[in-house]
Amino acid sequence: MGTSARTMTGWYPVARAAEVGMEPLPVGAGGRAYVLVRLSPGAEVSAFPARCPHRLVPLSAATVVDGRLTCPYHGWQYDGEGRCLSIPSLGPDGTAPPRADLPVPWAVEERHGWVWLAPERTAVAPPRPAGDTGAELVPPPPAPDGPVLGNLDPALETAWHPVALSGELRPGGWLQVRLLGRTWTLRRTDRLEVDPPAYGVRERLGVVWLAPAEPRDVPLEVPEDRDRRFVTGWLPPQRSAGTAGVLADVLLDVAHMPFLHGGSTSAADHPEVAAHDVAPEPGGFRSAHEQWFDAVTDPGVATGERPLRQRRRATSVYRAPFQLLMRLESLDSGAVTTVQHLLQPEDADSTRIYTRLLLSSGPGNPLPAPADVEREVASAQRVLAEDLALVAHVAGQGLPLAGRDELHVRADRMGVALRRALCDFVLSAPRVTRRAA
Ligand code: FES
Numbered sequence: 001m002g003t004s005a006r007t008m009t010g011w012y013p014v015a016r017a018a019e020v021g022m023e024p025l026p027v028g029a030g031g032r033a034y035v036l037v038r039l040s041p042g043a044e045v046s047a048f049p050a051r052c053p054h055r056l057v058p059l060s061a062a063t064v065v066d067g068r069l070t071c072p073y074h075g076w077q078y079d080g081e082g083r084c085l086s087i088p089s090l091g092p093d094g095t096a097p098p099r100a101d102l103p104v105p106w107a108v109e110e111r112h113g114w115v116w117l118a119p120e121r122t123a124v125a126p127p128r129p130a131g132d133t134g135a136e137l138v139p140p141p142p143a144p145d146g147p148v149l150g151n152l153d154p155a156l157e158t159a160w161h162p163v164a165l166s167g168e169l170r171p172g173g174w175l176q177v178r179l180l181g182r183t184w185t186l187r188r189t190d191r192l193e194v195d196p197p198a199y200g201v202r203e204r205l206g207v208v209w210l211a212p213a214e215p216r217d218v219p220l221e222v223p224e225d226r227d228r229r230f231v232t233g234w235l236p237p238q239r240s241a242g243t244a245g246v247l248a249d250v251l252l253d254v255a256h257m258p259f260l261h262g263g264s265t266s267a268a269d270h271p272e273v274a275a276h277d278v279a280p281e282p283g284g285f286r287s288a289h290e291q292w293f294d295a296v297t298d299p300g301v302a303t304g305e306r307p308l309r310q311r312r313r314a315t316s317v318y319r320a321p322f323q324l325l326m327r328l329e330s331l332d333s334g335a336v337t338t339v340q341h342l343l344q345p346e347d348a349d350s351t352r353i354y355t356r357l358l359l360s361s362g363p364g365n366p367l368p369a370p371a372d373v374e375r376e377v378a379s380a381q382r383v384l385a386e387d388l389a390l391v392a393h394v395a396g397q398g399l400p401l402a403g404r405d406e407l408h409v410r411a412d413r414m415g416v417a418l419r420r421a422l423c424d425f426v427l428s429a430p431r432v433t434r435r436a437a
C-alpha cells in the first residue's frame with residue numbers, strides 16, 4: 001500500500017468522541033485516512049488505517065466481533081494495537097505474517113469531547129481546543145504504488161468482450177452497448193453488424209461478443225454447453241460499480257465464502273482453505289480443490305437421503321481478461337453445477353456481469369426440472385448479490401497487479417495467478433491507437 005513519505009507529527013482533532021461507537025468511523029488526520037472504533041461498549045477509542053492490507057477493502061465496512069476489528073471480506077481480525085490475531089483461511093494453527101499487522105497511528109486520545117489522533121510520535125500533548133474545533137475531510141486512501149488495472153486500460157481493446165445476451169438482440173433489431181468507455185450499436189440482420197467498425201462481432205456461449213481490435217485472448221471452453229445431461233439457467237445480467245478485474249478476483253476467491261456467503265450456501269464453521277495448486281493454461285489457468293458447503297438446494301437433503309453439510313470439488317477455470325468458469329461437483333450426489341461468469345468492462349466504474357448456470361443431477365438421475373433450475377438460479381442470484389455488496393465498497397477501484405500492494409496468503413493462489421495473467425495480458429499488448437470516446 002502506498003504511504004505518504006511526509007512526516008505527520010502533531011495532534012489532529014478527528015471526530016467528536018460521542019460520534020464514535022462500535023461501527024468504524026472514517027476520519028482524516030494530516031492527509032491520511034483512518035477509521036475510529038470502540039472495540040467494546042464504552043471502551044477507549046482505537047484508530048486503524050482505512051484499509052485492510054489483504055485486498056484493500058475499506059475497514060469502515062468492518063465489524064467488531066469478540067472485541068476485535070473484523071474485516072468483512074475474509075474475516076481477518078485485529079486487536080486495538082493493530083496486531084492481526086486471526087487469518088481464518090490459514091486454519092487454527094496458522095500464523096499471520098508480520099505485514100498483516102495494521103500500522104496504527106502513534107496515539108489516539110479523547111479530550112474535551114473530541115478524539116485526537118497523532119499519526120506519528122510527537123513530543124507535545126493534545127492541545128485544548130479554542131472555540132469550536134473542526135475535523136478535516138476524510139482523504140482518499142493512498143493509491144497503490146504499482147500498476148493497477150482499470151476498466152479502460154488500452155490493453156483491453158485486444159480481446160473479445162461480452163456485450164449482450166444473444167436474446168437481447170432480436171432478429172432485425174438493434175442495441176446500443178457500452179464497452180471500454182465507448183458506445184457501440186449492434187444490429188442483427190442476416191448477420192451481426194457493429195458500428196463504429198470493430199475487429200469483429202460474434203456469438204458464443206449464449207452471448208454476443210465484440211473485439212474492438214485484433215483479439216489476443218483464448219476463448220473459454222465450456223464442455224457442458226453441448227452436453228445433453230445439462231440444462232441451462234441464466235441470471236438476469238447485473239451491473240456493478242466495481243471494475244472487471246476486481247470482480248474477477250472476487251468471483252475466483254474461495255476464502256471469502258464463510259464471511260460473505262455464510263447465510264447462503266457455505267459452511268461458516270469451515271473457514272480454512274485447503275492447499276490447492278493452480279495450473280497455468282494457455283490464456284489463463286485452472287485450479288481445483290475440495291470444500292464444505294451446505295447443499296440447501298439438494299432435494300436429497302429434504303428427504304433425509306443426504307446430509308445438509310456436504311463435500312464438493314470446486315474447479316475454477318480462468319481465461320484473460322474476464323472469462324470465468326466454476327464447476328461444483330457434489331461428491332455425495334454426483335450433481336454438477338457449473339457457473340459461467342463473463343464480464344463486460346463498460347466504463348471506468350461500470351461492469352456488466354453475465355452469469356449462466358449449467359446444471360446436471362448426476363448419474364442415473366433425470367434432468368433437473370424447471371423448478372430446480374429456478375431454485376438454483378435464485379440461489380446463485382443471492383450469492384452474486386452478496387459478492388456485489390462487497391465490491392460496492394471498492395467501486396471504481398482498479399485491480400493492483402504488483403504483489404507488494406496487497407498481502408497474499410496461502411489461500412490466495414488463484415488471486416495471485418489472476419494478477420499474473422492480467423499483468424502478462426497487459427504487458428504483451430501491442431500499442432493500440434484508441435478511438436475517441
Ligand atoms: S480480510 Fe480484509 S480484504 Fe481480506
Ligand SMILES: [Fe+2]
Nearest residue numbers: 250251260387
Ligand atoms: Fe462470493
